[in-house]
Each structure stands twice: as structure tokens, then as C-alpha cells.
Amino acid sequence: MARIEINRSGEMEIFVRVVEQGGFSAAARRSHMTPSAVSKLVARLETRLGARLVNRSTRAFQLTAEGSAFYERATRILADIEDAERGAGAGERPVGRIRVNTSASYATHILAPILPEFLARYPRITLDLVQTDMVVDLLAARTDVAIRAGPLKSSSLVARKLGETALTIVAAPAYLARFGEPKTIDDLETHNRLGFGYTRIVDGWPLRQGDEAILVPATGRMQASDGEALRHLALSGCGLARLAAFTIRDDIAAGRLVPVLEDLNPGDREAFHAIHVGQGGLLPSRVRALLDFLAEKGRIE
Known part of the structure; x- marks a missing residue:
């Protein structure tokens, strides 16, 4: 019985394209194939592997755990093939x-x-x-x-x-002129503490209290999804923010932001x-x- 030729790298390439394009139709357009041909190819791949790679639905495209693992391995294998071919040519140039x-x-x-x-x-x-x-x-x-x-x-x-990087609590001079500079942890209760709008591994501001460090919640009237947004809110005088030193070094040097509660900074680094x-x-x-x-x-x- 003749052995059926299997183009494994070709199947991998089509499957990776299905994943990266988010579905069979988009992958078919990129591959100059029909959606049914792409679907059949993936189904044939699943049969050969003995595992379902994709959960099919009219409203959603979702990889199975096996599909995610296969996608990860396939992308690395295809990258190795690409690198090998490029290295065998006129010199390896990242592309x-x-x-x-x-x-x-x-x-x-x-x-x-x-x-x-x-x-x-x-x-x-x-x-x-x-x-x-x-x-x-x-x-x-x-x-x-x-x-x-x-x-x-x-x-x-x-x-x-x-x-x-080190982290520092800062505020704009205009904010401090209006609300005063906090000197103690208790003073923070009267200040607007700008925080992140999602849960972080360290969710709060570590500050020294005596011989130990406590975590002060960054609760205030404004939250943001990233540190750069918090920096701009602080620059605008919206409140206090605890920010990475490398992002505010120039602001502090120019007087646009002022460090506060530095004597309570535990010296942790991110x-x-x-x-x-x-x-x-x-x-x-x-x-x-x-x-x-x-x-x-x-x-x-």
C-alpha cells in the first residue's frame, strides 16, 4: 500500500494562520484558499493528531488546550525552518x-x-x-x-x-499648595491617592511605620489603567501618585513634581x-x- 505524503510544515503553516487571523475565513483569504478547504485541512490535522485543536462555533473561535500547545510548538518549528533557510542563503538577516x-x-x-x-x-x-x-x-x-x-x-x-526602578510618591506643586503636603501616613486619609484600575500583585503603597512596612490602599476619586496616565494626572494636579523613578526623574528635576513622604519610603524596587x-x-x-x-x-x- 502506497504511503500518503503528508506536508507537515504546510499543515502547520495553515493552522498557525488560522489562529493568528482568528478564524477559517480570514485565514482562507490570506492563503488564497476556500474556507471549506482550510476547515478540512485543520480537521484532517486533528484526525492525524488524535486531538481537537479548535472549538468551532458560529459566533466564536477558540483554541483548545491542545490547540494552544500545538500552536506554540508549530510557530517555533516554522521559525526554525525560516531561520535555517535564511542562514543557508546569503547570510542570516533577521526579518x-x-x-x-x-x-x-x-x-x-x-x-x-x-x-x-x-x-x-x-x-x-x-x-x-x-x-x-x-x-x-x-x-x-x-x-x-x-x-x-x-x-x-x-x-x-x-x-x-x-x-x-525605585518608586516615589509625588504630587504637583499646585496640588500641594491647595491641599497641603502629607507628613504622616494618617495625613493620606485626606488626600486623593491616584491608583490603578485593576488588581496588581502589590496592590497599594508600601510605607514604613516604625520598624515594619504597611500597605496603604491607593484609593481616591480617580484611577487609571497605566502608570503613564497616572503620571499625567499627577502633573495636572489631580492627586498623589506612586510612580517609577525613571518616569518622573525629569519632572522632579524641573520642579513639575515634588516627592512626598520620602522619609517613610521603604526603599522597595520594581x-x-x-x-x-x-x-x-x-x-x-x-x-x-x-x-x-x-x-x-x-x-x-
């Missing part, structure tokens, strides 16, 4: 699109100033930046690299540390990491190029 998820603060104060050099160094790489302070699922968000602040949860993700899926040896060259560049130019001091 392709990188989706980066980063906090607005890091994007504004660290990433934006260094990106022209990165783009000049790697002219065949394109970047897709998504700004949010919230933790995202890299696989579900189709993200290559995420830059995250704070403690890391144990996971299968790989992290490269980009440095750490670490920043570049997170990615897969071990270093399995990374596409374009992703490795960005990670190496961030380790060189994108560190927080």
Missing part, C-alpha cells in the same frame, strides 16, 4: 514582524527613544506595539515579547531582566523583565535580535 506588549511608561520613556536605532540596525524587521500595564497571555494575544513590571509568577515563560515563550535556542532570529537589543539599550537604571 519579519514582532508583536511587543509593553507598559505605557516603558514605551514612552525607554523604548521610544531607542527604537530608531533598532529599526536602522534591522531594516527588515517591523514592530507592532501594544501598550498596557495589565498582564497578558502571550499565546492568546499573539505576542512575541512582553515587557512586564513587578514580581514574576512561576510559569513556562522565559524572562530576561531589564533592570529595576523589576522589569522581557518575557517570551520558548527557550533561547528555539527563538526566531528577529525575536532574539530584539531581546539582545533591549538587554543592550533598553535597561532601566
